[in-house]
């Protein structure tokens with residue numbers, strides 16, 4: 001499996017100035033900036049009531065807990081920094097009300113096949129509060145025995161009591177923010193987290209019976225070098241997580257103002273950042289992890305690796321997933337729902353979200369009804385992002401017309417990518433992303449995004465760099 005990253009570094013360095021542009025990550029299509037506030041609570045309720053499903057179909061549930069004890073300076077997540085844990089019960093009262101309202105609106109009840117809690121810091125809640133929220137969620141939406149139930153935790157605030165309470169609830173996957181084990185980097189990003197504490201949390205999780213442990217890493221942070229990140233990887237392999245997500249640091253100061261405190265001179269330059277990434281990828285492959293896509297790596301026996309092999313891998317707001325075509329319903333501030341033919345997002349701030357839940361039961365801030373063209377383009381972008389290929393025969397079977405004629409302009413726009421050795425393309429429009437192109441897969445997908453040209457004309461920054 002090392003072949004897919006037999007990449008010519010010199011060639012990548014040449015291509016980088018042209019391809020490292022602002023672009024979406026395509027956890028949705030159309031992307032969130034396209035959604036409109038004219039889509040509101042009434043639309044969301046109507047869409048939740050859609051009947052295009054069977055009661056035996058799967059269902060994904062996402063719960064957002066926005067609170068964190070302290071601010072990590074790289075972070076662009078939707079969160080609120082507070083040590084006032086007295087607010088937790090009021091938060092839980094509101095989210096329970098939202099869960100009830102959504103449950104009443106869903107016409108075809110289904111058991112959950114996937115549950116994910118993210119944040120913020122879900123373990124900002126204490127173990128008793130975790131159990132309370134889990135009970136409320138699963139009383140409304142029972143969970144199948146084989147469901148994937150995962151949570152993001154911060155090792156700095158997660159105790160053994162938390163881990164035991166999570167295991168008791170039924171959580172079976174745990175994801176830990178690590179970022180980097182180097183002390184100087186940790187000081188710069190305002191996140192002191194000794195490797196021993198992370199290792200201890202992994203041990204507790206394995207003892208409690210969790211099936212899978214994921215680590216999140218970030219490259220491109222202040223003071224990182226190839227050597228320093230190499231030492232972080234040595235420590236990571238000694239602990240041995242089952243999955244790894246390797247994210248590029250996104251310098252998005254319009255979203256995360258505290259990033260302005262990072263001195264440009266302390267951030268690795270583009271060439272160093274690229275070398276850190278490629279070195280890390282090669283080491284993951286050498287250690288037996290498979291490249292799942294974009295920024296995800298997993299052991300060969302992991303279900304994501306199997307989904308990649310049998311081409312059932314999909315992408316949604318929770319990252320890569322094996323849950324193809326199921327509705328995803330999100331709870332909590334900023335949470336996103338992805339239904340059969342629509343997207344909906346809740347208000348981002350806790351007060352606005354709470355007020356909307358009190359008034360309407362659901363807190364929809366904006367959304368989008370998918371047109372037929374959106375559905376086609378979403379299918380195409382998903383295939384490129386998850387499988388690194390597009391098959392004209394499959395497209396014709398799914399949508400009843402020919403890829404090459406319907407998307408002639410988009411395919412022509414990829415002439416440069418063909419010349420640059422990023423993709424190869426057949427006369428019928430089928431295309432395959434080549435090894436070097438895997439680093440630029442967002443650029444390839446962007447050719448099929450009908451909304452992007454308008455967004456690029458605006459002067460408001462919206463997306464992080466593609467590479």
Ligand code: SF4
Pocket residue numbers: 067068070071072075076077079119120121154177
């Ligand atoms: S990285 Fe995690 S813990 Fe840190 S501020 Fe962001 S959401 Fe909170």
